[in-house]
Amino acid sequence: MSFDFISLFVAAVLAGTPLLLGTLGEILTEKSGHLNLGVEGMMFMGAVTSLAASYAYEQMMKSAGFAASGFVSLLVALVAAFAAGALCALIYSFLTVTLRADQNVTGLTLTIFGTGLANFCGELLGKSAGGFVTVSKVTKAAFSQLDLFGLKNSASPFLQTVSKLFLQYNWMVYFAIVIAIVMAWFFKRSRVGLNLRAVGENPATADAAGINVTRYKYLATVIGGGICGIGGMYMSMVNQSGVWVHNCVAGYGWLAVALVIFSTWSPLRGLVCGLIFGAFTIMRLYVNIPGLAMQIYDMLPYAATILVLIITSIRQSREHAQPKSCGTNYFREER
Amino acid sequence: MKKRAEHQEPFVRMTKRASITPGKAWVIRGIALLGAIVTGALLLLILGHNPFGIYGEMVRGAFGGTMYIKETVRTAVPLLISAIGIAFAFKMKFWNIGAEGQILIGGIAASAVAIHYDAQFAAWAAESGSFLPRILMLVLMFLAAIVAGGLYGVVPAVFKSKWGTNETLFTLMLNYIALQYVKYLAYQPAWKMAGTSFPKVRMFDPIAVLPKVMGIHIGWIIALVLVVVAHFYLTRTKHGYEIAVVGESTNTARYAGINVSKVYLRTMFISGALCGLAGYLVVSGADGTLTEGTAGGVGFTAITVAWLSKMNPITMLIVAVFIAALDRGAGFQSSTGVPESCAEVLVGIILFFMLGCEFFINYKLVFRGRKEAAA
Numbered sequence: 001m002s003f004d005f006i007s008l009f010v011a012a013v014l015a016g017t018p019l020l021l022g023t024l025g026e027i028l029t030e031k032s033g034h035l036n037l038g039v040e041g042m043m044f045m046g047a048v049t050s051l052a053a054s055y056a057y058e059q060m061m062k063s064a065g066f067a068a069s070g071f072v073s074l075l076v077a078l079v080a081a082f083a084a085g086a087l088c089a090l091i092y093s094f095l096t097v098t099l100r101a102d103q104n105v106t107g108l109t110l111t112i113f114g115t116g117l118a119n120f121c122g123e124l125l126g127k128s129a130g131g132f133v134t135v136s137k138v139t140k141a142a143f144s145q146l147d148l149f150g151l152k153n154s155a156s157p158f159l160q161t162v163s164k165l166f167l168q169y170n171w172m173v174y175f176a177i178v179i180a181i182v183m184a185w186f187f188k189r190s191r192v193g194l195n196l197r198a199v200g201e202n203p204a205t206a207d208a209a210g211i212n213v214t215r216y217k218y219l220a221t222v223i224g225g226g227i228c229g230i231g232g233m234y235m236s237m238v239n240q241s242g243v244w245v246h247n248c249v250a251g252y253g254w255l256a257v258a259l260v261i262f263s264t265w266s267p268l269r270g271l272v273c274g275l276i277f278g279a280f281t282i283m284r285l286y287v288n289i290p291g292l293a294m295q296i297y298d299m300l301p302y303a304a305t306i307l308v309l310i311i312t313s314i315r316q317s318r319e320h321a322q323p324k325s326c327g328t329n330y331f332r333e334e335r
Numbered sequence: 336m337k338k339r340a341e342h343q344e345p346f347v348r349m350t351k352r353a354s355i356t357p358g359k360a361w362v363i364r365g366i367a368l369l370g371a372i373v374t375g376a377l378l379l380l381i382l383g384h385n386p387f388g389i390y391g392e393m394v395r396g397a398f399g400g401t402m403y404i405k406e407t408v409r410t411a412v413p414l415l416i417s418a419i420g421i422a423f424a425f426k427m428k429f430w431n432i433g434a435e436g437q438i439l440i441g442g443i444a445a446s447a448v449a450i451h452y453d454a455q456f457a458a459w460a461a462e463s464g465s466f467l468p469r470i471l472m473l474v475l476m477f478l479a480a481i482v483a484g485g486l487y488g489v490v491p492a493v494f495k496s497k498w499g500t501n502e503t504l505f506t507l508m509l510n511y512i513a514l515q516y517v518k519y520l521a522y523q524p525a526w527k528m529a530g531t532s533f534p535k536v537r538m539f540d541p542i543a544v545l546p547k548v549m550g551i552h553i554g555w556i557i558a559l560v561l562v563v564v565a566h567f568y569l570t571r572t573k574h575g576y577e578i579a580v581v582g583e584s585t586n587t588a589r590y591a592g593i594n595v596s597k598v599y600l601r602t603m604f605i606s607g608a609l610c611g612l613a614g615y616l617v618v619s620g621a622d623g624t625l626t627e628g629t630a631g632g633v634g635f636t637a638i639t640v641a642w643l644s645k646m647n648p649i650t651m652l653i654v655a656v657f658i659a660a661l662d663r664g665a666g667f668q669s670s671t672g673v674p675e676s677c678a679e680v681l682v683g684i685i686l687f688f689m690l691g692c693e694f695f696i697n698y699k700l701v702f703r704g705r706k707e708a709a710a
Contacts, residue, residue, distance in 0.1 A: 112679050113680060314500075
């Protein structure tokens with residue numbers, strides 16, 4: 001039984017990480033008062049560009065006669081994924097912040113666009129690589145399991161268990177956790193973070209207090225989009241280990257939007273809730289409740305999200321609710 | 336599509352237009368559409384395709400022949416009906432993002448009737464030789480679909496009117512619950528296709544399939560009737576007026592003695608029921624069965640259709656046919672070697688431009704040093 005628990009936990013962490021990244025990006029976006037429903041599209045774009053960038057780097061090194069370095073390949077992928085997500089978010093923020101287009105509709109359009117463009121590019125990439133595109137061993141190694149502190153083959157079984165539970169994930173898991181902690185500090189303790197929350201709650205007041213509302217909104221949505229893009233990179237580089245699979249993000253972006261609500265807009269609760277959502281998505285492989293069909297398990301994250309939504313609204317909780325101005329655009333002249 | 340910081344604050348400032356002539360508004364929209372087509376062409380060029388060839392093929396794929404036109408109309412029908420449904424909710428500023436789920440639930444309910452009773456009704460029809468069983472079957476499916484879709488739409492409205500629960504996120508989540516339920520049904524013995532291990536709902540008996548008029552299932556007539564009825568309901572009736580008032584301001588509505596909760600519930604029932612109807616037309620008209628792709632993103636695309644048409648059912652008719660043509664035109668491409676996802680890319684670009692151009696219809700830019708007299 002305990003063995004089962006350990007592998008369930010590990011699998012939940014691995015499945016929850018892309019969700020956590022998407023969620024962190026979306027939390028940052030929503031804190032500025034913008035509901036970006038384009039997470040799925042941004043993750044798709046992050047997924048395809050990171051793969052394409054890594055592949056291009058490897059091909060370049062190959063033709064130049066050098067050995068490709070896994071670390072550089074990883075950095076290239078990271079930058080590309082962030083840039084792709086950020087660029088998509090820039091389209092979104094230009095339309096919603098500057099041109100005041102409706103947030104819901106623009107976000108949905110971004111999802112349609114990003115999903116289409118990523119699959120389009122993925123297919124072209126596969127064609128140009130002759131069948132299907134895959135990265136080389138060094139890049140794959142850079143995205144595979146680590147062994148922090150070298151405890152994997154430790155003599156003590158206790159340390160081995162600790163290592164298995166916490167110290168043997170790929171680097172992106174730790175990266176996501178660090179971002180969550182930094183973001184929590186940023187919202188609670190930093191001046192800029194507090195200003196950002198003011199913008200999201202009541203832009204008119206923030207504006208009166210001398211905060212540059214437009215700049216905050218742009219920066220938050222663009223950086224948030226970049227983080228979503230990195231979440232997409234996880235899907236192509238870790239989950240599919242560097243091979244382009246058609247429709248590889250497959251609804252994870254929407255699940256990330258749900259997770260934002262489930263973790264009630266808090267990055268730290270996002271850590272725990274991401275683990276729970278990760279567990280939900282893979283639970284059917286580990287826990288078999290007789291009579292409960294596989295597809296019903298997959299409903300759990302969404303049902304749980306609705307429950308949280310209802311409970312927080314009944315309790316009239318301001319602390320655990322969506323930033324107040326979310327969904328409506330701010331126009332200074334229209335007060 | 337790639338944004339530059341064109342709006343440097345000291346240079347330009349924005350003022351709201353008092354009014355704009357419809358002609359001028361259409362010129363702006365036309366320019367935006369042209370911009371979108373050019374941007375799409377550039378993107379295709381960068382990715383190594385001949386844009387003229389692709390656009391030409393798309394037009395042929397959507398309209399070049401009776402068969403293609405039929406396919407385009409078939410795609411447009413559910414899109415148009417769901418868009419009308421969404422417009423009901425959006426007009427009262429109730430952000431119903433759950434059309435996808437409501438379509439599926441409507442499809443499920445209609446399918447449930449068909450799956451459980453089509454054999455009996457077919458036997459009855461064969462025995463009596465009359466049209467009555469078929470009509471009864473189709474009417475029962477219709478009623479099941481609109482009631483189920485409507486109720487699925489009412490659920491978030493109940494929570495919204497009682498506790499102010501956020502309806503955008505609530506309806507969004509309901510989509511995925513409906514989708515998982517469809518996947519679940521495909522595994523159920525009563526629903527499954529016989530003789531295959533592949534999880535797929537079986538085809539209905541022909542008795543549960545909608546008749547065709549001019550080669551397309553009669554859904555297109557229903558859609559056209561709905562355009563007129565919805566337009567009348569929204570602009571000429573008391574209910575329609577109440578929707579508009581609630582949309583403008585719930586406080587005003589309350590002050591005027593309108594029961595806001597009642598308007599929410601009633602309108603969301605209609606909104607969900609229309610989406611459910613779209614689901615019925617897909618399962619009974621276009622596909623003859625229930626699949627995971629019964630909604631297939633129509634619910635999301637319909638939101639953009641409703642928005643671009645400014646909630647006007649008649650404009651929606653044009654926009655829905657246009658989007659359906661894009662979709663079919665690009666679907667046709669896949670046989671000529673260009674990926675089908677091309678459609679989504681082009682739809683995305685066009686929508687971005689259309690969303691952006693609304694700004695220039697509502698606001699005007701005043702450059703530094705220029706007099707505002709022209710406003």
